[in-house]
Amino acid sequence: MSLSRREFIGIGGGAIAGITLAPGLRLVELARARSPEEAATQMQRWGLLIDIGRCQDCDVCVTACRTENGWYGHNRPATDPQWIRKVTLKDNQTGYVESLPVLCQHCEEPPCVDVCPTGASFKRADGIVLVDKHICIGCRYCMMACPYKARSFVHEDTINQKSYAPRGKGTVESCTLCVHRVDAGKIPACVEACTKDGNQAMVFGDLKDPNSGINKHLAAGPSTPLRPDLNLNTGVRYRGV
Amino acid sequence: MAHAHYRNLEGRSLGFYAVLGLLGAITFAGLGAALYMEHHGHWVTGMSNQIVWGTPHVFAVFLIVAASGALNVASIASVFGRQLYKPLSRLSGLLALTLLAGGLAVLVLDLGRPDRLIVAMTYYNFKSIFAWNILLYTGFFAIVAVYLWMMMERRMNDYSKPAGMFAFLWRLTLTTGTGSIFGFLVARDAYDTAVMAPMFIVMSFAYGLAIYLVVLIASMRWSGRELGDVVFGRLRNLLGVFVAAVLYFVTVYHLTNLYITQRHGIEGFILLNGGAYTKMFWLGQVLIGGAVPLVILFSRLGQSRALVVLASMLVVLGGLAQMYVTIIGGQAYPMPLMPGKEVVASSFFDGMVASYSPSLPEVVLGVGGIGLALVMATFAMKVLPFLPQSLSDADADPHYKAA
Numbered sequence: 311m312s313l314s315r316r317e318f319i320g321i322g323g324g325a326i327a328g329i330t331l332a333p334g335l336r337l338v339e340l341a342r343a344r345s346p347e348e349a350a351t352q353m354q355r356w357g358l359l360i361d362i363g364r365c366q367d368c369d370v371c372v373t374a375c376r377t378e379n380g381w382y383g384h385n386r387p388a389t390d391p392q393w394i395r396k397v398t399l400k401d402n403q404t405g406y407v408e409s410l411p412v413l414c415q416h417c418e419e420p421p422c423v424d425v426c427p428t429g430a431s432f433k434r435a436d437g438i439v440l441v442d443k444h445i446c447i448g449c450r451y452c453m454m455a456c457p458y459k460a461r462s463f464v465h466e467d468t469i470n471q472k473s474y475a476p477r478g479k480g481t482v483e484s485c486t487l488c489v490h491r492v493d494a495g496k497i498p499a500c501v502e503a504c505t506k507d508g509n510q511a512m513v514f515g516d517l518k519d520p521n522s523g524i525n526k527h528l529a530a531g532p533s534t535p536l537r538p539d540l541n542l543n544t545g546v547r548y549r550g551v
Numbered sequence: 552m553a554h555a556h557y558r559n560l561e562g563r564s565l566g567f568y569a570v571l572g573l574l575g576a577i578t579f580a581g582l583g584a585a586l587y588m589e590h591h592g593h594w595v596t597g598m599s600n601q602i603v604w605g606t607p608h609v610f611a612v613f614l615i616v617a618a619s620g621a622l623n624v625a626s627i628a629s630v631f632g633r634q635l636y637k638p639l640s641r642l643s644g645l646l647a648l649t650l651l652a653g654g655l656a657v658l659v660l661d662l663g664r665p666d667r668l669i670v671a672m673t674y675y676n677f678k679s680i681f682a683w684n685i686l687l688y689t690g691f692f693a694i695v696a697v698y699l700w701m702m703m704e705r706r707m708n709d710y711s712k713p714a715g716m717f718a719f720l721w722r723l724t725l726t727t728g729t730g731s732i733f734g735f736l737v738a739r740d741a742y743d744t745a746v747m748a749p750m751f752i753v754m755s756f757a758y759g760l761a762i763y764l765v766v767l768i769a770s771m772r773w774s775g776r777e778l779g780d781v782v783f784g785r786l787r788n789l790l791g792v793f794v795a796a797v798l799y800f801v802t803v804y805h806l807t808n809l810y811i812t813q814r815h816g817i818e819g820f821i822l823l824n825g826g827a828y829t830k831m832f833w834l835g836q837v838l839i840g841g842a843v844p845l846v847i848l849f850s851r852l853g854q855s856r857a858l859v860v861l862a863s864m865l866v867v868l869g870g871l872a873q874m875y876v877t878i879i880g881g882q883a884y885p886m887p888l889m890p891g892k893e894v895v896a897s898s899f900f901d902g903m904v905a906s907y908s909p910s911l912p913e914v915v916l917g918v919g920g921i922g923l924a925l926v927m928a929t930f931a932m933k934v935l936p937f938l939p940q941s942l943s944d945a946d947a948d949p950h951y952k953a954a
């Protein structure tokens with residue numbers, strides 16, 4: 311079989327195009343499970359659904375978070391940090407009582423990021439709200455601005471720090487949505503603990519993936535953010551509040 | 552008046568060195584308090600994760616607000632063309648600079664990481680009112696310094712009017728920025744209102760002039776210079792008008808909140824059942840800082856220099872009370888997590904009034920800011936001619952006729 315010059319260019323060109331484009335097309339498909347070395351992208355938005363009906367009178371989520379991230383205090387409740395806490399709410403009209411965990415709500419429009427003078431308080435492309443400990447000057451304006459009281463100021467020297475969750479005296483900190491675990495393809499420590507405990511009150515996932523578990527749960531029933539009046543489009547939503 | 556004559560403070564008397572030494576000691580005590588807080592961490596203060604801004608911020612914001620207000624006397628001369636105020640202008644510019652320096656020193660020394668001040672100067676998030684304020688404050692220093700130069704250098708005198716105009720607009724913007732630190736906070740019921748910006752501007756008029764009057768009367772008297780009734784009476788009446796205007800804005804602020812059902816909680820807290828904050832509001836802010844000074848300033852009591860100095864000091868104390876109620880009271884009242892629901896249990900003090908009592912280092916740091924502002928002003932009056940040689944009635948007002 312002999313190829314004319316024209317046929318050779320045609321087939322050759324097609325082959326080169328295939329070799330060049332195929333990995334690109336493949337990459338689009340792989341982007342949802344990126345490696346830790348790659349930057350976070352807007353293709354994901356990480357979120358959490360907390361079902362109050364399933365939330366028991368326990369604090370495994372709090373304990374798991376503290377152990378995972380090492381925010382140990384000094385037995386001084388007013389100044390010790392709390393990245394996640396259990397809160398009991400009572401309906402003013404009906405007296406109905408319910409218990410729920412409160413943590414950084416990872417707002418789409420975070421007031422803490424708006425007010426931060428240096429940009430230390432920032433939102434990652436995938437929606438996780440974090441504090442850059444290197445440029446936080448400790449002004450605490452973000453703590454004034456956060457409607458959820460989600461942030462703590464490190465009032466004294468830290469002990470037993472984790473390498474993946476750095477803390478610093480004189481800077482502000484809060485829930486990172488276990489960004490070090492999420493980047494490694496795992497779920498946050500609180501969610502894992504709640505699931506292991508059998509409560510299954512927390513569902514974590516990608517709010518931008520129509521097929522994710524969290525989106526199926528959100529589509530199947532009602533849910534609401536805390537302080538819906540502020541219209542912050544939080545990444546954390548609650549069912550049954 | 553055609554030509555005002557200025558003269559440095561002689562600054563060789565024992566009294567001068569005593570004043571300088573006392574103010575210097577207060578300043579150094581403030582520095583020591585800051586070192587102590589930074590070394591141990593903020594847990595040694597009264598501040599917590601509930602009350603994140605405490606007594607240092609009360610003093611810092613007060614001084615920053617007062618700084619912009621202290622410039623008003625100069626603005627009245629340069630912008631509004633009132634000749635009577637012209638000899639008063641240099642001291643006005645000087646106090647504006649030193650009060651701002653004192654306030655900023657307190658603010659910076661209370662930071663969790665004051666060593667990262669350079670970060671605040673090099674990384675900007677332009678959506679942050681704090682970031683705007685960093686530019687507004689540093690700009691204020693530069694503009695007022697140039698303004699002072701144009702007032703004090705005869706060859707540049709012609710430019711003092713445009714410089715004064717620019718400084719006036721800048722200071723209005725600056726105080727708008729300071730008020731908006733609170734005005735733009737959506738989370739808390741005590742804040743989140745546009746009235747904060749104009750209210751802070753009017754507060755600055757009163758606080759700044761009160762401090763100005765005390766410094767003017769003291770330095771004129773202690774350096775043996777005459778301060779006539781014309782200038783004295785004008786400044787006294789002006790202070791009265793400003794104090795009344797502050798009360799007006801406070802009334803509007805609370806009336807607005809009282810109309811909004813959602814805000815009845817915070818209003819009940821401040822006005823009725825907030826304990827120390829309620830006392831601080833009615834006794835400190837309204838009675839001591841408003842009503843009593845008004846009676847002194849607008850009655851025959853106002854003939855007495857001593858009582859007017861007292862009234863000015865009461866305005867300062869009332870201003871500090873107002874800052875305390877605004878900054879600490881506003882944080883002490885809990886934020887709701889869900890509309891219509893109250894928090895009945897939490898390990899993080901949700902849903903309850905946060906407790907706070909000022910610690911000694913905080914108070915010493917705050918007072919140190921006042922010390923720094925005054926020691927700088929005192930020293931500057933010795934090295935440069937800020938103070939007029941005489942403010943006697945004949946010097947101040949060419950049309951003055953002795954009765």
